[in-house]
Amino acid sequence: MARFGKLRFLAWPVTSVISLVVSATVMAVELELPEGIVTHPDGRKPVEELYRAYTSLVGKGWHLDIIVRSQPPGRSFALPIIALRSPRGGEACWILSGIHGEEPAGPNAIADSIDAIAALGERQAVVLLPLNNPQGYVNNWRYLNMQGYSDTIEGQSVGDSSHLLADPESPGRARASAASSVEADAITRYVLEHSEQYPPAASIDLHEDNLISEGYVYSQGKLGSAEPLAQAAVRTLQENGIPLMMSGETRFGEVIDNAIIGPVVDGSIDELMSASSIVVDGRVQAGPEADIVLVFETPASEIGLQQRIRAHAALLRSIRSCGPELRE
Numbered sequence: 001m002a003r004f005g006k007l008r009f010l011a012w013p014v015t016s017v018i019s020l021v022v023s024a025t026v027m028a029v030e031l032e033l034p035e036g037i038v039t040h041p042d043g044r045k046p047v048e049e050l051y052r053a054y055t056s057l058v059g060k061g062w063h064l065d066i067i068v069r070s071q072p073p074g075r076s077f078a079l080p081i082i083a084l085r086s087p088r089g090g091e092a093c094w095i096l097s098g099i100h101g102e103e104p105a106g107p108n109a110i111a112d113s114i115d116a117i118a119a120l121g122e123r124q125a126v127v128l129l130p131l132n133n134p135q136g137y138v139n140n141w142r143y144l145n146m147q148g149y150s151d152t153i154e155g156q157s158v159g160d161s162s163h164l165l166a167d168p169e170s171p172g173r174a175r176a177s178a179a180s181s182v183e184a185d186a187i188t189r190y191v192l193e194h195s196e197q198y199p200p201a202a203s204i205d206l207h208e209d210n211l212i213s214e215g216y217v218y219s220q221g222k223l224g225s226a227e228p229l230a231q232a233a234v235r236t237l238q239e240n241g242i243p244l245m246m247s248g249e250t251r252f253g254e255v256i257d258n259a260i261i262g263p264v265v266d267g268s269i270d271e272l273m274s275a276s277s278i279v280v281d282g283r284v285q286a287g288p289e290a291d292i293v294l295v296f297e298t299p300a301s302e303i304g305l306q307q308r309i310r311a312h313a314a315l316l317r318s319i320r321s322c323g324p325e326l327r328e
Helices: 047-060 105-112 114-123 134-139 182-194 228-239 269-274 305-317
Strands: 017-022 029-034 063-070 079-085 092-097 125-129 170-174 200-209 216-219 247-249 255-257 277-280 283-286 292-299
Touching: 029 047, 029 079, 047 063, 047 079, 047 105, 047 114, 047 134, 063 182, 079 134, 079 182, 092 105, 105 114, 105 200, 105 305, 114 125, 114 305, 125 182, 170 277, 182 269, 200 269, 200 305, 216 228, 228 292, 228 305, 269 292, 292 305
Parallel strands: 092 125, 092 200, 200 292
Antiparallel strands: 017 029, 063 079, 079 125, 216 292, 247 255, 277 283
16 A cells, blocks of 8 residues: 555656656655556546546545555556545545446536535545546556457456355355455455544445436445435436436346335455445454445437536435435
């Protein structure tokens, strides 16, 4: 982990770098990236611009952690997966985005809403994981190992948590014997490591889906589809012109109740966030057990990127707190 100080990311054999320097109260923090990164040209921000926006929080006293340098097979350089923690600890709002690289609205909305996130961090603890799959983002790849979703090939998602989640048929055993990737292992370890100082009161995960024409909200927390914050999110999405599927089933067979889907077993980091118990190295232990775990799925194929970004930003800016008073 790296916090305050000079941070260097020299992806061998790349020797030239782009420096992102952020003014801090004590010293400069320098995040160095490989030169010549080409971000997928669909209107999304260059990845360097995203890092610059995210790391501006360091100047407000936030802690910058380097979770892992992501360099899947076939990639010529590494890109850092970062997290930022507010100066204060305690019951925290965890905000995640960019799990899938072909879903750019969330990472861009976080960059556009960084002042609102900073303000939230002044009111209570926040942990921000804004771009969990930077390699996927720059290449428009959903997974580390493949470009798009497949019904027949297993994609390596950076959010895969099956190695920590209990097997429904055998609760004392994890669903997978090992993490599906270095990135998934590092991200989930980070969640467990920092859940003690920043216990998740709520987890917010920004997603998109280019295979649907109407969106919905997953509510993995304790109240499921009855969660008031999920219901408020539905209204926010509607107010921002996002069509929602109010009933029926998702393409995965999940039941939709007023645009909300209750807890599902999907092996995701969102299921991990809601888990009351997990399996670590063969032993059952307490999980993060966030009361509120929301995943926003906006349709991507028929709505322009800028509108999707605005909708995700509206969701972020609507968060006033993630403590016990959140539902009041």
